[in-house]
Amino acid sequence: MDLTPYLESLRDDLAAAAAPGGPDTTRAAELLGSALESSVRLVLLEALSDAAAEITTRLQGPVVDVRLRGREADLVVSETPAEAPATTLAPQPVAADTGDLARITLRLPESLKTHAEQAAAAEGISVNSWLVRAVAAATQQNPPARQPDSRSRGRRITGFAQA
Secondary structure, three states, X not given: OOOHHHHHHHHHHHHHHHXXXXXXXXXXXXXXXXXXXXXXXXXXXXXXXXXXXXXXXXXXXXXXXXXXXXXXXXXXXXXXXXXXXXXOOOOOOOOOOOOOOOOOOOOOOHHHHHHHHHHHHHHOXXXXXXXXXXXXXHHHOOOXXXXXXXXXXXXXXXXOOOO
């Protein structure tokens, strides 16, 4: 999918909106349109990625990914492998799934990111889809028993207090 026509349309709309302001405003709009091209392209790619993730969550089996080739985005639909390796996570239904998507920023150590990318590639899905499955599986398991504070022993709490 070539994003250039969308960017050109946005640039044209910006120039048309600036035209009544005179030549200086029109020139400023042209410069602004050129400066924003990279940011707008990134936002469009994020929107495509979010759409692909939402479509994937609603499909039973196929996975929709956005793959970059140069400056173009390709939407790729692939089937999940019928025989998943033992190390993969099975898709888990998410309780109270309203279909709404939320965005978070996740910071991972580089080595963990590499392992997540390898696991996702082994399953033929995007890292985002793999992480969604991992979080869904982790949140549907029984929560671990709460570990007592190292200073507490049964009903008795040790330590000190100052008044």
